[in-house]
Amino acid sequence: MYTICSMDKNYIIKKIPRKLLNIINNFNESDKKARDFGTDEMLHLSEIHLIEFIGDNEKLSVSEIARRKNITKAAVSKTLVRLEDKKLIIKDINPDNRTQIIISLTRKGWTAYCEHKKYHENINKIIFSCVNNNSKEDINAIYNFLDQLENLL
Template sequence: MYTIDNMNSKLYIDRLPRKLLNVINHFNETDKKARNFGTDTVLHLSEIHLIEFIGNNENLSVSEIARRRNVTKGAISQTLIRLEDKKLVIKALNSKNKSQIIISLTEKGWIAYCQHKKYHENINKIILSCINGKSERDINTIYSFLNKLEKLF
């Protein structure tokens, strides 16, 4: 287990938390920006994440999407209205249950879905480049730190 020695303790106590918060803030500011994800339509974070969910879980009803995402049906419905207006999703009758409406991505929705996946792949490359060449022990330490921090938050 690593310990902070007396010589470097001020460096760690003063600078490490600030550095982590700077990285988090910078990422949040970048990630919050609305993007078009390969389409002619600007998408906000809640919209692209719903597109991602629908792409990963095709042919679900509004109620099922809300249940699985642990949000209200109203919140999902409002976002779906915006996505429908932007021609990214379509609603259709379930062929097996004619009283149920299912949600699917349009071709434009699939483009946004794929571009969003590429966006995350790029973030993964950046993160992995930061640990490239590190020992397994160092990587485990970083992972353990992030895991513990996640649980505390």
């Protein structure tokens, strides 16, 4: 770990962009890999995020999912076909509107949903372990840096 006391401040500041890009690239490479999330089915990022959305918002139609996720119905439908083939979702007739199809997770889909939540909890633990021993001021500085960066990007 670098400390400003032991190194020139400008030298460290110049190294921050590359360090941040390396972290982003490593995370993106890891996140791109298909995983099984406890189902023995390889799931891509778009698939597990749709499973997460369905688990958080049960019994929505394809149109409603597309509208809320701000993506096309075609993109939702295409991913749903893959998830249905993998037995992760089920399509049912809406009992309140018999012309509408609603989407729900199967037991296998709920397994993927829960394992994905655990995956995010693990990432949270890793980040927590990196900042936990820092002072409140350091944690605020890290948060403010990330907040400013997010707003600028």
